[in-house]
Amino acid sequence: DGGITQSPKYLFRKEGQNVTLSCEQNLNHDAMYWYRQDPGQGLRLIYYSQIVNDFQKGDIAEGYSVSREKKESFPLTVTSAQKNPTAFYLCASGPMWGLAGVSYNEQFFGPGTRLTVL
Amino acid sequence: GDSVTQMEGPVTLSEEACLTINCTYTATGYPSLFWYVQYPGEGLQLLLKATKADDKGSNKGFEATYRKETTSFHLEKGSVQVSDSAVYFCALSSYDKVIFGPGTSLSVIP
Numbered sequence: 001d002g003g004i005t006q007s008p009k010y011l012f013r014k015e016g017q018n019v020t021l022s023c024e025q026n027l028n029h030d031a032m033y034w035y036r037q038d039p040g041q042g043l044r045l046i047y048y049s050q051i052v053n054d055f056q057k058g059d060i061a062e063g064y065s066v067s068r069e070k071k072e073s074f075p076l077t078v079t080s081a082q083k084n085p086t087a088f089y090l091c092a093s094g095p096m097w098g099l100a101g102v103s104y105n106e107q108f109f110g111p112g113t114r115l116t117v118l
Numbered sequence: 119g120d121s122v123t124q125m126e127g128p129v130t131l132s133e134e135a136c137l138t139i140n141c142t143y144t145a146t147g148y149p150s151l152f153w154y155v156q157y158p159g160e161g162l163q164l165l166l167k168a169t170k171a172d173d174k175g176s177n178k179g180f181e182a183t184y185r186k187e188t189t190s191f192h193l194e195k196g197s198v199q200v201s202d203s204a205v206y207f208c209a210l211s212s213y214d215k216v217i218f219g220p221g222t223s224l225s226v227i228p
Contacts, residue, residue: 004161006161031214033215033216040223041220041221042207042218042219042220042221043162043207043218045215048214048215050214056214058215090161090162092161092162094216106150106152106164106167106211107162107164107216108164109154109161109162109163110161111160111161112159112160112161114159
């Protein structure tokens with residue numbers, strides 16, 4: 001079955017530690033995304049990548065880092081510089097947007113990782 | 119910049135009631151429009167989409183029509199079930215990103 005997997009489902013971190021969240025997709029999608037969701041809130045974009053070895057900052061990139069060494073994988077590192085990292089993190093992937101001025105950009109989401117800082 | 123506005127929640131309905139969740143957008147170009155649904159503790163699932171003006175997306179009894187003249191994409195369902203309780207997000211594609219609305223929480227009571 002094609003899809004997106006995120007691991008772990010729950011993650012606990014001590015203050016001052018870096019932690020890496022995994023995201024893998026076998027949908028052959030070019031683009032991948034990381035979002036943060038706080039309780040009762042919408043989604044905020046952290047980073048996104050449209051091709052291997054390239055990625056762009058989203059709206060709240062400070063305190064986070066990513067890599068895109070393989071098309072299938074887009075891990076997110078939450079660093080100790082992130083002041084309030086406790087949240088639900090969602091990874092998504094999608095095909096590249098289409099013709100200039102016409103975007104389709106449907107995104108497929110993983111099940112999420114809930115990160116708690118102790 | 120591009121943006122999505124949706125009605126404030128939470129919305130509470132009795133089973134078999136009609137549902138409308140309003141969504142309006144601001145965008146340049148020709149965005150595609152989406153409704154996503156999120157069940158508790160899970161990721162988002164695409165519910166329906168429309169890629170051009172006057173398109174109607176539909177799935178699982180939900181419908182939404184892309185209205186370019188009113189820049190709207192309201193979600194409707196004629197008879198809701200308890201299993202429809204979730205958070206619903208309106209979204210639009212904006213070049214290389216998707217812009218999400220804040221979400222509307224729906225609770226359906228028996």
